[in-house]
Amino acid sequence: MHNEAITTRKMLSRVPPEKFDWQPHPKSMTLKQLAAHIAELPGWVATALTTNELDFERNPYTPQDVKNTGELLDFFEASLKSGKQSLAEADANILTEDWVLRNGIHIINTYNRYGVIRMAYSQIVHHRAQLGVYLRLLDIPIPGSYGPSADEK
Structure with a gap:
């Protein structure tokens, strides 16, 4: 979690x-939507x-409204701390218990708690890669994730 948080923080x-x-x-x-979603994902834990x-x-999704990069990073840090x-x-022992994602009576999926946590971390990596594409298209230098990026060489 620690190394992924460092990489996510650099990207955000x-x-x-x-x-x-x-x-x-x-x-x-x-x-903004993508970055805020990445920032909220550690809270899924x-x-x-x-x-x-x-x-x-019963709990409609309401994305966090961040106004600037500082608020985005603060939101990420709070989400990470909570997770x-x-x-x-x-x-x-509760990691193998069922956890349900639903919309009213429609069950979208049933996971065990470990699976939800795994999905959250996979989502962070997935959306962080999307963010890298967004930044590249905007000609913003991309920090390295698992080694130096082309912008850091």
């Missing part, structure tokens, strides 16, 4: 607020460990 720090509304395609998220389900009908704390306090 490059997001310029003056480009928050930019999107590479009408079907794509805006830069807490959700997986402290709830039995997420029901979009780390929940993980540190969790009883390992």
Whole structure:
């Protein structure tokens, strides 16, 4: 978690607020939506460990509204802290318990809690790669993830 957080923090720090509304395609998220989603994902760990389900009908998704890069990074740090704390306090025996993603009576998927945590980390890496493409298209230097980037050589 530590190394991934460092990489995510570096990527999010490059997001310029003056480009928050930019999107590479009408079907794509805006830069702000994508960055805020990445920032919230560590908090999914807490959700997986402290709830039995997420029901979009009862809890409609409301993305975090960040105004600048500082707020984006603060949101990420709060989400990361929540995820780390929940993980540190969790009883390992609950990791195999079912956790449900639903929209009212429609069950989207059933995972075990470990699967939700794994999915959250996979989503971070996936969306961070998307963010790298967004930054490249905006001609913003990309920090290295698992070694130096082409901009750092």
